[in-house]
Amino acid sequence: MTATRTEIFSAGIVEAGLGTVTREIPAGEPPPWPPNAELTWIGKDVPRLNGRDKVTGATRYTVDVRLPGMLHARFLRCPLPSAELRKLDTAAATALDGARAVIALARPGDRLRYAGQPVAAVAALSPGVAAEALAAIDAEFRPLPFVVDMDEARAPDAPLVYDEASAPKGNPSGFPAAPGLPVVGNVRGPAVVRRGDPAQGFAAADIVVEGEYRTQVQTHSCLEPHAIVADWRADGLTVYMSTQFTSGVRQELAALFGLPLNRVRVVVDGMGGGFGSKSQLGVYGRTAVELSRLAGLPVRLALDRHEEQIDAGNRPGTFQRMRLGAKRDGTLTALAIESHGTAGVALGAGIGFFAERIYTCPNFETLQHDVFVNAGPGCAMRGPGNTPGAYGLEQAIDTLSERLGLDPLALRDRIDPSKARREERRIGAERIGWSRRHKPGADPGAVKRGMGVAQSLWMSNVQTNVACEVRVLRDGSVEALSSVQDIGTGIGTVMAQVVAEVLGLRPGDITVRIGDTEFPPGGPSYGSRTTASITPPLRTAATRVLAELGREAARMLNAAPEELEAREGRIRVKSDPGRSLAFRDAAALLRTDRISAVESRADDYPGFRRRMPDAAMAHEDLGGVQFAEVAVDTETGAIRVERVVAVHDCGRPINRLLLESQVQGGVLMGVSYALLERRVMDRRTGLMVNADLEHYKLAGVHDTPEIEVVILENLQGNSATDAYGIAEPANIATAPAIANAVYNAIGVRLTSLPMTPDVVLAALGKTGRS
Amino acid sequence: MPNEPEPIRHFRLNGRNCAVPAADHTLLVETLRETLGHVGTKQGCDGGECGACTVLIDGVARLACLTRTGECEGHEIETIEGLAAGGRMSRLQRAFHERLGTQCGYCTPGMIMAAESLLRRDPHPTETAIREALSGNLCRCTGYVKIVEAVLEAAGAG
Ligand code: FES
Ligand code: FES
Numbered sequence: 001m002t003a004t005r006t007e008i009f010s011a012g013i014v015e016a017g018l019g020t021v022t023r024e025i026p027a028g029e030p031p032p033w034p035p036n037a038e039l040t041w042i043g044k045d046v047p048r049l050n051g052r053d054k055v056t057g058a059t060r061y062t063v064d065v066r067l068p069g070m071l072h073a074r075f076l077r078c079p080l081p082s083a084e085l086r087k088l089d090t091a092a093a094t095a096l097d098g099a100r101a102v103i104a105l106a107r108p109g110d111r112l113r114y115a116g117q118p119v120a121a122v123a124a125l126s127p128g129v130a131a132e133a134l135a136a137i138d139a140e141f142r143p144l145p146f147v148v149d150m151d152e153a154r155a156p157d158a159p160l161v162y163d164e165a166s167a168p169k170g171n172p173s174g175f176p177a178a179p180g181l182p183v184v185g186n187v188r189g190p191a192v193v194r195r196g197d198p199a200q201g202f203a204a205a206d207i208v209v210e211g212e213y214r215t216q217v218q219t220h221s222c223l224e225p226h227a228i229v230a231d232w233r234a235d236g237l238t239v240y241m242s243t244q245f246t247s248g249v250r251q252e253l254a255a256l257f258g259l260p261l262n263r264v265r266v267v268v269d270g271m272g273g274g275f276g277s278k279s280q281l282g283v284y285g286r287t288a289v290e291l292s293r294l295a296g297l298p299v300r301l302a303l304d305r306h307e308e309q310i311d312a313g314n315r316p317g318t319f320q321r322m323r324l325g326a327k328r329d330g331t332l333t334a335l336a337i338e339s340h341g342t343a344g345v346a347l348g349a350g351i352g353f354f355a356e357r358i359y360t361c362p363n364f365e366t367l368q369h370d371v372f373v374n375a376g377p378g379c380a381m382r383g384p385g386n387t388p389g390a391y392g393l394e395q396a397i398d399t400l401s402e403r404l405g406l407d408p409l410a411l412r413d414r415i416d417p418s419k420a421r422r423e424e425r426r427i428g429a430e431r432i433g434w435s436r437r438h439k440p441g442a443d444p445g446a447v448k449r450g451m452g453v454a455q456s457l458w459m460s461n462v463q464t465n466v467a468c469e470v471r472v473l474r475d476g477s478v479e480a481l482s483s484v485q486d487i488g489t490g491i492g493t494v495m496a497q498v499v500a501e502v503l504g505l506r507p508g509d510i511t512v513r514i515g516d517t518e519f520p521p522g523g524p525s526y527g528s529r530t531t532a533s534i535t536p537p538l539r540t541a542a543t544r545v546l547a548e549l550g551r552e553a554a555r556m557l558n559a560a561p562e563e564l565e566a567r568e569g570r571i572r573v574k575s576d577p578g579r580s581l582a583f584r585d586a587a588a589l590l591r592t593d594r595i596s597a598v599e600s601r602a603d604d605y606p607g608f609r610r611r612m613p614d615a616a617m618a619h620e621d622l623g624g625v626q627f628a629e630v631a632v633d634t635e636t637g638a639i640r641v642e643r644v645v646a647v648h649d650c651g652r653p654i655n656r657l658l659l660e661s662q663v664q665g666g667v668l669m670g671v672s673y674a675l676l677e678r679r680v681m682d683r684r685t686g687l688m689v690n691a692d693l694e695h696y697k698l699a700g701v702h703d704t705p706e707i708e709v710v711i712l713e714n715l716q717g718n719s720a721t722d723a724y725g726i727a728e729p730a731n732i733a734t735a736p737a738i739a740n741a742v743y744n745a746i747g748v749r750l751t752s753l754p755m756t757p758d759v760v761l762a763a764l765g766k767t768g769r770s
Numbered sequence: 771m772p773n774e775p776e777p778i779r780h781f782r783l784n785g786r787n788c789a790v791p792a793a794d795h796t797l798l799v800e801t802l803r804e805t806l807g808h809v810g811t812k813q814g815c816d817g818g819e820c821g822a823c824t825v826l827i828d829g830v831a832r833l834a835c836l837t838r839t840g841e842c843e844g845h846e847i848e849t850i851e852g853l854a855a856g857g858r859m860s861r862l863q864r865a866f867h868e869r870l871g872t873q874c875g876y877c878t879p880g881m882i883m884a885a886e887s888l889l890r891r892d893p894h895p896t897e898t899a900i901r902e903a904l905s906g907n908l909c910r911c912t913g914y915v916k917i918v919e920a921v922l923e924a925a926g927a928g
Contacts, residue, residue, distance in 0.1 A: 051867040054875030055859060055882060057810020057850035064809035223814045223822060223876040223910050272812075272876030273910050305815040488874030488911050657870050661912055665873060668913035693819035693908065701904045704914045 003027040009717025010035055013649070016423045021717040023605040030502075030543040030720050036652065036713055041497040042721075043713065045657040046507050049493045050486075059270035062227040062242040063302050070229065071100050071123040073291050073301040074130040075284070076137050077311070078112040078119050081374040081686025082146035082159065085110045085119065089138035093122055096136055098129035101295040105287065112141070113161055113345045114374050115687050116310035118283055123291040123299045146374040148681040150317060150342045153186040153373045161186050161345060161372035168347050177347040177370075187340070188347065189369035193356055201334025201363025205325030209400045213322070213392035214752035217342070217679040218315040219308070220381055221698055224272020226312050227302035228285050232292040236263035241285060244274040245524035246483045247465075250517045252281040253289065268515040271487045275669075276380035277313035278487075279526050309691035313379035314679060316341045316349035320392040324400050325363075330414040332361035341388070342371045343378030351389035354732075357621060358393070358457045359415040374686055375679075380526065382669060383728040386458060387735070391753060394454035394736035398743065402440070408453055408740070409434065420714050421455055424625035424647035427710055428453070432627040432645045441747020448632050449642075450745025454736035456624030456729040460651070463523035463533040465614035467600040470499055470541040472549055474593050476584030478503060478510050480542075484522025484534055485515045489727065490658040491530050497654055498535050498721065502542035504566030505583060520598055528622065528725030529615070531654060536720040537599040544597035552589040553581050604718040618718060624648040624729035626667065628705075628737040632745045634764055637757030641671050641705040641738055649714040651724035660709045663730040667707050670734020672699035678754050781842040783808075784852025792839035799823045799834035802849060810850040810879050814908065821907030824880035824887075825849050831887035831903075850879035853886065862886055862924040871920035873911030881907050885921045894925055 004024045009032045011021035018035065036043030053059040078085075090102045101123040106112060112119065120137055124130040145159035152158055162168075167188060170179045181189050202208060229240040237259060243249050246266040254261045271278075288301040303312060318341035325334035341349025352366035381387075401411040409425050416422065428434075437451040468482040480495045492514050496507040503510075513519060523533045546566055553571040554561040557579050565574045572580030608616035629643040644667050653659055676697040680689045690696040715722055735753060743749045748763045776791035783806070792801050802808040802825070811834055814822035823834040826848040853860045859867065862882050872878045881904060888895055888903035895903070900921045909917060 047868050047870060048872065051870070051872060052859065052863075054872045054878050055850075055863040055866045056854045057808075057879045059875055060809070061812075061876065063813070064803075066807070066809075221910055222874075223812075223820065223908065224874065225814075270876070271874060273874045275910070305819070488872075490873070661870050661873055661916055664913035664915045665911045666913075668915075669910070693815045698908050698910065700908060701901045701914045701918065704918075707913060707915050 007032050010715050011717045012715060013420060013423050014713035014715065015427070018715065023717050025605050026602060028540065029602060030539055032717065033721070035715065039501055041501045041507055043653050043656060046493055046497055046655050047657065048490045049496055049507060049512065061224050061270040061272050062229065062240050062268060063224060065229045065240045065300070067229060067231060067298040070298040070300050071125060071291070071295055072127045072130045073121055073123040073288055073299050074134055075118045075307070076120040076134050076139060078115060078117040078141065080112070080141050080143050081115045081148060082144040083112045083141035084144060085112055086140040086142050087138060088120060090120060092136040092138065093133040096129065096133045098125040099133040100124060100297060101291045102133065103287065103290055103294065114376050116307065116376055118287065121287045121291060123295050146686045147186070148373050148375050148686045149683055150319065150340065150371050150373055153342070153371050154340065156185060158186055161374055167372070170347065186372040187369050188372070190367035191350060192367055193352055194365045196363035198334045198336050198363045198365040202323070202325045205333045206328045207326050207403055209324045209396055209403060211322045211392070211396045211399060212751060213320045213395060215318045215388040215391055216677070216753050217317040218381065218673055218677045219679055219696065220275045220277035220313055221308070221693065221696070222273035222275060222277060225303040225305065225308050226278060226282065226284055228288045229298055229300045230288040230292040231298040232289060236265065237289065238265045238267065239289065240267050242271050242278055243268055243485065244278045244487055244526050246485050246515060246517050247521040248524055249281050249285065256286060257289065266517045268485045271485055274487045274525065275382045276384065276526055279380060279524060305693060306691045309696060310688050311376045313381065314344070314376060315381035315384070315387070316343040316378040318349060318351055318388045320351060322392055322396045324396050326400055326404065328404065330404055330406055330411045332359055332415050334363040335361045337366045339366070340369045340371050342373050344373055344375035346377035346379070348378055348380070348384065351385050351392070354386040354389035354457055355393045358455065360417050375681060382666070383458060383732040386728070386732045387673070390454060390456065390732045391736045391739065394733070395739050395749065395751065398452070398740045399749070412455065416455070418621070418623050420623040420649040420712060421625055423712060424623055424649065428625050428627045428645045428647040431708055431710065432629065432643070434627070437744065440744050443745060446633065446635050448634060448745040449629065450632070450741045450743070451627065451629050452737050452740025452742070452744050453625065453627050454733040454740055456626065456733035458528055458622045458728045458732065460532065460618035460620060460622050460724045461527040461529035462601065462604065462608070462616045462618055463529050463614060464601050464603070464616050465521060466523040466533040466537060467520035467598055468522065468534055468538045468541060469520050469596055469598045470538065470545045471594055471596040472545050472587055474587055474590045476587040478505065479513060480510055480538060481513045481519040482522035482534060483514065483517045483519045484530060485525055487525040489525070489530070489662055490655065491525070491534065493658065494531055494535065494654045495538055498538050499542045502539055502566070503546055503583065504568060504570065528728040530725065532651070532724040533601055535654065535723050537601050539720040541597040541599035544599065545595055548595050549586050549590070553586040556581060556589060602719070606718065618724065620716060622650060622724060622729045624733055626733040626737040628734070628741040630738060630741040630745055632742055632760060634746065637760035639675055639742055639755055639760060643706045644734065644737070645708045646730065647710040647712070648726055648729055649712040650726040651714055651716060651718070652722040653711045653713055654721070654723050656711060659711050659726055662726050663709045664707045666727060666730025667734050668699050668704055670731050671703060671705065671738065673753065674735040674738040675754050675756065676703070779839050779843055781844060782846045784848055794838065794840055796839045797835055798825070798837040798839050798842060801839040802834060808849055808851055812876055812879055814876065821884060822877055822880040824883040824907065826883055826887055829887065829890055831884045850882060853882065862889065862921065865920040865924035869916050869920040869923055871912070871917045877907060877909040881909065881917055885924070889925060897922060
């Protein structure tokens, strides 16, 4: 048994009044932090430490990496949505002057299942030669029947994407991908989650609301493409990769190529966005390494935008049937969802987790199905499952509130157990001016305004396989190290704030070294878990290093180590701050050039709700409530989102500037999802028709509403920092908040995404006119 | 057949004379990134759709992925690397840094160059003018809020 001690933590939502919670914590953990108002750097607006490099063009992204002798790789991809590979002859390509390696990724006789599926790859001296080599590959494809539309794929006579034996068995990054589900035709499932007795719940209901909702396929559209530079050498493999998980990719590479972990190094400096799509090694990563191994030279493989759109992941499209039963007072008696979703040739299109967790409802059932179609594999994308799931459920709740004659906020006060969201509703309603909200469709005139609200829920994820190191050098300089990568959120700055807070220095005094598996394993940048995973061990490590330094300083100051504190660049005696040493002078007393402490993520103090091999879920979910105000032009059908108020919680906020930026970005990605984005597949050719950034519309600067962000300080006494994440919650509530606002504006409910002008006009019965 | 040597193109790059080989079809973004190693200028699309490659040609924002290097003969090109004169961040760079106009930062060089072009012709632009000037530049991370704030701040400080 590890020794423990008892501590009293501030707990509760600071904005709503604090209480305390008593925790038994491991003896080695640092003492509780007070609320942010009493801390120097935590919770403050600290600009990004590496911001100068970003604004001067000095940051090196994977696409910028150039190694001596580096080759350029490209894929030959299947041009058809479904085909048998009849012939693959790479002799001419191999013989081409300047081609250095060619590999086949499929064999004659293989079934190819989507347009864009990699078939072969080449590495050559230049991109131009690589293109020539691709052209020299003799490949023949026999077209096979295909289906790209989810509804058509569900028909009994639809062409089969897989037979039962070849269908994928599971997928760790999505729901419902449980193994062992039946496959009938192109439909896999249902994955069933049930509690209570839904039939009885509906029988007991005073009112039943039903609805059908549809969401589109969205592509991640990171501005930096998927890219890797692989450098295979006799003494080991180094990979530069635009990845959300350096240490995960290292594990994949070691297993795949039979290398010991200490011979594989994964490095990323600048990273141009991921949103879930850069979480694994992927076929492109594996291929680049294989080419480098064959050629004996470094190989660069970066996808172009067309490839990004067809084969770099996407958010699955869904069709959701919802049924809600409630008592007159709003109490839910039953909730049933049947969903079909498609992640193309992959799994992971479920949506049920959101509904399972967010509202109190004794009788609950989801039946979720994955539908295979001949399109590129989906993968996790910002709030996977919950983002499309919230679009359906939060509209159903809005409908229920209207049918009950209850304000949507009052209904949620009744059925939502989350304390954080209750406070968020209160604050948000005040900020947006909820009392101004009129009845649906009551705005006179051609341009109608409306207001809507929707809620967010995401798991408080923690990676337990996480460690970091803090070093103090004899000249007083400080380093914080971890393999964690900064995908844009600014985790390095957050790390510097934590270390600076402990050591009494400024964030700028801390040199942060991250994005390299030579450092302790930092965990992934997905699942909104990075801050939650890395800041507690970092604080603990910094505390330990400080204790070591304090022993030296104590001798010099004639004090006991426990009497000291680190503040404002000095180590001083708490009761007599005049007796002090500059941090630098204390470091000069060290016996060695460098001291260091490595710490790993301890469990949350009250334990976890759920544990997985390398990760866990904290007890309390993350909340978030968003309010939207829209103007709908009933003549053109155009929806304009004028204002969004986004109120969120993430435990203890560490850097409000960075958090605000993430929430603003999440909201705009939600606006884009709600109004603009959609992967369009041509049913006749089976090809994506908008595989670019011109016809695939992303929200631009003109589409940005006024976005007001409020972040609560929600203390729970859970860890050394009590901090959790925000990226995903920020995206989940936006589309349904807009949909509810549109309903409030025009009095007609839109139930499919994206809510484009033609959809609006059709809903208003104005199709064909204009 | 023997490869023709590529013609040498002469232009000014960030205030210096530059002579660089480039074939007729070579794009400025390739010359900057591949031949000259100026990788601050980014590429985010297959041509003309994202604004990440925005540079200044004779002080005006242009897309380096749609400009042939040959067309630059005799012209003045500025990239993100040229803005921090003597290592000091320009007012726009400072504002993007302090107001957090970046997340992943991949769109940032293009955003800053587009905004720079605006501020040179209109030192005190309205917010509408700023949005107009940045309308060809995509950002997937920030929601643009702090980008617009940064440009407004730089304009105010100008
Ligand atoms: S690279 Fe996208 S516009 Fe030039
Ligand atoms: S900061 Fe990532 S694309 Fe703009």
